Amino acid sequence: MTRATSMREPRPFSHRDAGCKESEWLLHPGWDDVPRLDLDAILKRHPRVVVLAPHPDDETLAIGATLSDLAAAGVYVTVIFLTYGGGDPVSIRRAEGEQAVSALGPGISMVWWDFPDAVLAEHESEICRRIASVIDARTTVLAPVECDGHGDHDAVARAALTAAGERGAALLHYPIWLWHWATPEEMDWARLRILTPTLHGRHSKARALSCYVSQLHSPDGDPIVGSSVLRRAARVVETVVVPDTTELADRVREDVLPGRARDLVAQPFEAMFADGEDDPWRFDDSLYERRRFDLVQACLGRAHYKRMLEIGCATGQLAERLAGRADELVAMDASETALRVARIRPVAVRWAHGAAPDDLPSGLFDAIIVSEVGYFLDGCELLATLRAVRRRLRDGGEILLAHWQGPVTDIPLDGATVHAQAAAVFDLPLRAHYADADLLIDVWGAPVSVHREQGDS
Numbered sequence: 001m002t003r004a005t006s007m008r009e010p011r012p013f014s015h016r017d018a019g020c021k022e023s024e025w026l027l028h029p030g031w032d033d034v035p036r037l038d039l040d041a042i043l044k045r046h047p048r049v050v051v052l053a054p055h056p057d058d059e060t061l062a063i064g065a066t067l068s069d070l071a072a073a074g075v076y077v078t079v080i081f082l083t084y085g086g087g088d089p090v091s092i093r094r095a096e097g098e099q100a101v102s103a104l105g106p107g108i109s110m111v112w113w114d115f116p117d118a119v120l121a122e123h124e125s126e127i128c129r130r131i132a133s134v135i136d137a138r139t140t141v142l143a144p145v146e147c148d149g150h151g152d153h154d155a156v157a158r159a160a161l162t163a164a165g166e167r168g169a170a171l172l173h174y175p176i177w178l179w180h181w182a183t184p185e186e187m188d189w190a191r192l193r194i195l196t197p198t199l200h201g202r203h204s205k206a207r208a209l210s211c212y213v214s215q216l217h218s219p220d221g222d223p224i225v226g227s228s229v230l231r232r233a234a235r236v237v238e239t240v241v242v243p244d245t246t247e248l249a250d251r252v253r254e255d256v257l258p259g260r261a262r263d264l265v266a267q268p269f270e271a272m273f274a275d276g277e278d279d280p281w282r283f284d285d286s287l288y289e290r291r292r293f294d295l296v297q298a299c300l301g302r303a304h305y306k307r308m309l310e311i312g313c314a315t316g317q318l319a320e321r322l323a324g325r326a327d328e329l330v331a332m333d334a335s336e337t338a339l340r341v342a343r344i345r346p347v348a349v350r351w352a353h354g355a356a357p358d359d360l361p362s363g364l365f366d367a368i369i370v371s372e373v374g375y376f377l378d379g380c381e382l383l384a385t386l387r388a389v390r391r392r393l394r395d396g397g398e399i400l401l402a403h404w405q406g407p408v409t410d411i412p413l414d415g416a417t418v419h420a421q422a423a424a425v426f427d428l429p430l431r432a433h434y435a436d437a438d439l440l441i442d443v444w445g446a447p448v449s450v451h452r453e454q455g456d457s
Helices: 022-024 028-035 039-047 056-073 090-104 119-135 150-169 200-208 228-231 247-249 261-269 287-299 317-325 335-344 379-391 415-425 449-455
Strands: 048-053 077-079 109-112 140-143 170-174 192-195 237-240 305-311 325-333 352-353 366-370 394-404 430-435 438-445
Touching: 022 228, 022 415, 028 379, 039 170, 048 056, 048 119, 056 077, 056 090, 056 200, 056 228, 056 237, 090 109, 090 200, 109 449, 119 150, 140 150, 150 170, 150 247, 200 228, 261 335, 287 317, 287 366, 287 394, 287 430, 287 438, 305 317, 317 325, 317 366, 325 366, 335 352, 335 366, 352 449, 366 379, 379 394, 379 415, 394 415, 415 438
Parallel strands: 048 077, 048 140, 077 109, 140 170, 305 325, 305 366, 325 352, 366 394
Antiparallel strands: 170 237, 192 237, 394 438, 430 438
16 A cells, blocks of 8 residues: 555653643644544445444544434444453453443444454454454444554554455544644644534533543542543544545545535524514623623723724624723624624724634734634634634733533533633633633633732732
8 A cells, every 4th residue: 555644653652641731732733724524425435334442442532422423313333342451350341331332322333352452463464354354345444543652553553454445445543642642743734634523422422431430540540541631532523534545545535524604604693683683682681691791891800901802792782891991892793784783882893794713803912702602613613713812812811701501402512611622722821710500701811810910909
């Protein structure tokens, strides 16, 4: 096979290592050009999914939310566990794996091959033969990436590459430990593809991960699946890697999706104005909304700002209150109808029509507010927006997120998910946190102490 490209050779690592900071990974500009994978297009040609998991938990850590979504959509998914894992009784690891896969989706099939843990490279030929016997040209294979850095993972990757090439299957790799030992500069970003699982899929993944008690806890307080691994597993996107051989890469390379156009982002909001309402969200009448506006203002750390940005300003009620606290306030929304209402307000605000992340205004800001908009973005859009927001923040500035944290329906994310992902992205101190039964507000950046900055006695 002809090698299309190659990641750097993995370095030795321990699960005890902290690994590269999550903010360094998620803020890296390499993400800017990573396309979304059109998995539906691949499944039209290769409709049966086979997941190769060297150990129980690999399937969930890497692509559990996507597997849950596939099962919910009626796709035939089989997870093949090559070993029972090491260090714990076989019965425990098998029971955990069965519970986890059931949590991902009751329709997912499981197969156990019972190879010995930690020495899969010694059985690579037999593994390749077995893989080839259960796949064909109508199969999509998901296997570890060839440079994941764990000997068992790398062996399964090589076997899958050979078998998929021989049988005409589509192959996608998934990284787990690559995120741990590597740095963003060592990533071959051109091979990466993004998956945006649903909120239901993410919740199923969280439940599945909780089944792996033996991996999440240990008597010495040093579990195999530690906090850094869990942070990566909790991303609002999942990622796969295109194979590094030309033949297999060509089978999936062009299966990518464009981002949502601005009019599609605005469509549900424009529909709310269809009956002629100027305030379909009842911002003017709602006690919750008035409290949100007041709390957002109270959580901002300075009395006045040179330049401020509000993303998702809707009909302008919050912007009207903030206008007196900035020399320049830019308020942006995807809905032109909402902005027509906002422009009536007698305040000095620069109203901007656009959708996050692609249309954010240029330049630096001292304060950026993302209020009640993050959960309308899918995972890919949210991460791109958070990166764009961080790049536009002036040194010493602050980023404020405010979202409803009650239950949601028919939108990509929820408030808790948005704020948890932002906490992982921002390389800034968390200056303020407010939470009640309805509302969640977080402020990152300076001033860490309003009292000290103002010199209050």
